[in-house]
Amino acid sequence: MRIILDAMGGDLGCEPVIVGAVEARRAAGHDYILVGDVERLRAAFVRNKLSEDGFTLVHAPDIITMEDDPTRVVREKRQSSMAVGLMALKRGEGDVLISSCNTGALLTGATLLVGRVPGVRRATLGVQLPTKKEHGVIIIDTGANAECTPEYLEQFALIGSAYAETFGRVRNPRIGLLSNGTEAHKGNTLVKQTHALLEVMGQNGWIDFAGNIEAREVLSGDVDVVVCDGFAGNVLLKSIEGTASFMLSLLKKVFFANTMTKFAALLVKSQIENLKKVMDYREVGATPILGISRPVLKAHGASDAVAWAGAIRSAANYAGCGTEARIAEKMEILKGLKENGNGNS
Amino acid sequence: MEMEILKQLIADEFDEIDVDEQTGFYDDLGADWMDMLEMMFACEEEFEIEIGETRMKEIQTVGELVELIRQLSKA
Structure with missing residues (x-):
């Protein structure tokens, strides 16, 4: 290559x-x-x-x-x-x-x-993150398009689906729409209009649409692709990065609290290294x-x-x-x- | 000739074949600035001219772009 x-x-x-x-x-x-x-x-x-x-x-x-x-x-x-x-x-x-x-x-x-x-219509940034399950989740868009139309998001669902199929080797990717509630009526105008478009595609079997998904469920592994506009996607991504970094610092404090916990840290050192690798963007x-x-x-x-x-x-x-x-x-x-x-x- | 070539470029960019000189890029084709930049790059390459962002910002309709291309092609 x-x-x-x-x-x-x-x-x-x-x-x-x-x-x-x-x-x-x-x-x-x-x-x-x-x-x-x-x-x-x-x-x-x-x-x-x-x-x-x-x-x-x-x-x-x-x-x-x-x-x-x-x-x-x-x-x-x-x-x-x-x-x-x-x-x-x-x-x-x-x-x-x-x-x-x-x-x-x-x-x-x-x-x-x-x-x-x-x-x-618009190129987009799709970022793959690890989930609770074995496969990852693709968040699309994560910052390329802060202003979006429902048609852009409809395309992002298909683009994310193509990425999950080819790169992630997912046979029939499940697609979620990022919103502030799982019910179809939740969300701002953009989300509601996009929901209507994706629902039609889902009902006709063109995509596997799982409906709305809340930010706290993004890493659950229940969906393969999370669709959102670039503004929400970027805020979501940075929040996840910040939370992960915060959790690691808390973990470090726990392990370095006293001699006993330091000894415990030694016992799980390789697992901690693996965890750090999962969270390391590099x-x-x-x-x-x-x-x-x-x-x-x-x-x-x-x-x-x-x-x-x-x-x-x-x-x-x-x-x-x-x-x-x-x-x-x-x-x-x-x-x-x-x-x-x-x-x- | 310019109109025919431009129609093809618009079809590629906007997936729209039913356009005439009155068609508005923003009002009828739903263009935004990125679309207009892509049109500008495509026209510059196709007609071997230099339009530039300042001139492109003034363009509203297909007819206005055709006229600009004709002017720049003569220069």
Whole structure:
């Protein structure tokens, strides 16, 4: 697989990208196209005493900052590592791209430079989280589209479903709609209108719609996909991250309370390490921007080398699973349903 | 000729084939700014012109965009 890495987009510069990619190459192979200021990339290889074998360096002098306006950077920073990388992806020079730059810029850049899957109205961010059960749950959208229409959310349900089927290998994903109560009449106007659309799709067997789901049940594992607008999804995601971090700090306090509890901690050390791994975003490293016609993944802005190695693992798994083709199939079906008057919007 | 090409671009972008010069991007096609940016990029590539965001922000109807494309193509 040929993996394009935007080497300059993150907060920590190109160093962790290179170290992470070398580590990933050692573990799983692949060829890498590193996009960025070539002089700085070469210097980082030398500084870390690493070989450039398996890496193609592509020069891109501009850098997109976290403060840059997403819609303007695509036009004004065409020589940025993100834009050059996205154009290489569009031309088919790589199979997947990972960038840790400004989320808005990456979304806009991917939409404008690579293009959406036909029929998709808005690209979206779907994040997979662990649940009480063996399988994960996909929350979609987690921040790409703060303002949504019921039609966007209807599409997110299908996009999330395609992601769960292809990447999560779920045969018939159950879809829940995030709301402030499980009853159909609960929620704001957007949620109620979306509920009506998804209910019709569910009644006709086009999706497995489980109805509304409350935030406290998101990690129960009862549904495979949770649909929401980007504002609610982002608040939900950050709340989960914050709660997880708080719980870990409480656990640490319990184990470090006295000699006895410290001894107890030693006995369960490996289990605690496993728990920390489950909660560590670096293990996954990157999340796909769903609805773009070619695979694009967003890594955390502050990704270190461990996170980059995780991001590359995720990207390689994602790029090979055919989510884009499945989304295209679902959009085609949705279009047919609307044209035949089977959808109620 | 510009109108025919633009109709195709609109069909790709908005999934709508029934458009004429009076069709409004925002009012009739339900466009938002991201849709208009995509239209701008598609037109710039197709007609080999540079529209820019400032000019694009003034466009309301398909006819206005056709006229702008004609002007920029001549320049």
